[in-house]
Amino acid sequence: MFTDSSPSMDPDLPESETRPEFNTSSTDSTAMAEPIDAGDARPNPTTFESAALEVTSVADLPPERFNSLDELTHDLGSLHELSTRGSWQAILEKIAQAKALFLLNKPHEHLTYLTYQVMALAKLRRSDEAAHELNSLHDFDGTHYRYESFPEIYPNRKGSMVPFSLRWLYALIPTKLGNRQEGLDRLYVLLDFVRDRIREKESKNLEGSVELWKKREIFVMSCLLGFHLGHKEFGISFDLIKELINRDPLDPVLISKLGSVQMQFGDIEGAKTTFDRVEKMLNEGKSNGLLNEIQFKNLVGRNKALVHVVAKDYVSAVREYEACIERDNSDIIAVNNKALCLMYLRDLSDAIKVMESALERVPTAALNESLVVNLCSMYELAYVNHTDVKRTLNNWIARVAPDDFDSSCTRV
Helix, strand or coil, X not given: CCCCCCCCCCCCCCHHHHCEECCCCCCCXXXXXXXXXXXXXXXXXXXXXXXXXXXXXXCCXXXXXXXXXXXXXXXXXXXXXXXXXXXXXXXXXXXXXXXXXXXXXXXXXXXXXHHHXXXXXXXXXXXXXXXXXXXXXXXXXXXXXXXXXXXXXXXXXXXXXXXXXXXXXXXXXXXXXXXXXXXXHHHHHHHHHHHHHHHHHHHCCCHHHHHHHHHHHHHHHHHHHHHHHHCCCHHHHHHHHHHHHHHCCCCHHHHHHHHHHHHHHCCHHHHHHHHHHHHHHHHCCCCCCCXXXXXXXXXXXXXXXXXXXXXXXXXXXXXXXXXXXXXXXXXXXXXXXXXXXXXXXXXXXXXXXXXXXXXXXXXXXXXXXXXXXXHHHHHHXXXXXXXXXHHHHHHHHHHHCCCCCXXXXXXX
């Protein structure tokens, strides 16, 4: 069945030089987010997981200071490359080697490596160890983590050397250990911290820094949105979405998310009006530039399909998802939800074929725990020998998946 596949910089802006990057648009389209209720076959991603996928590359480097990542921190380019491949265990080994050989000579290098270490541990579902590493740190805002405390190493530098991503991970990890409220509290504290930085940069007329911190504000708010949506807290989710849209009224992803939430409120007509607004933006060429033309068309198509799903018109929904897949065969949201609609139409055979074909054709995009859970649920419904079929799938996943893929989703 499966085979192997293989603008000027603010001088008081040090955190932008040592942080792994995140994607502020990750609230929707990284995983199967449309709310199709199918019991075990329900897609159920979180913004935290989506953001975690994006927090591993490095951006916002001041080009006038550094020509490469390695000039910023010892062998940082290698860590970045490993993270893009999902080689989290190799990252941990590389970090351990660097520490054993005393290759990290500057304070900020230790914090940068710690950020990758905590991320790797979290991705490998070793969150208790990640929490232990974070607990070894002192107050993030203490003088010991400021550049001006080391003038002999960082002449003419000031500000915090703590990567923003480390602060974000500090908020994330409790949620991985089942302490939802602590994680939520830390996220709101982080949001207050970011807003304080925005006010500080605005008072100094540092436009580039203000823009960066506003992106971070949107990122944290998006994390909070995903968190509250994941727990069906639609009231506060609705307020967060509206605030985000007020900040960026040309974000079609966020506006589509608003429509999804309206549907979950039972406001079907309101959702249709919201989705029509997104389609009008497409037709008029209005957007914030986050999506290319195909991605925008597929977003509109998936919105239309969702309306059909709510009306239980699964045949029309399948047609919309097929059009999306024809435009972009790596649109795993469309693949996943087309298969679910086929399942609702009692066409398990074709539903399974849709998912298996996607896994073989675009494994990098399709190898998603939510999709695999759904596929295995279909195996259990379709085959008497479903354990053998799932074991074959599990063996294939073991050969091609990144380190952080949770193979337990096959339920073998």
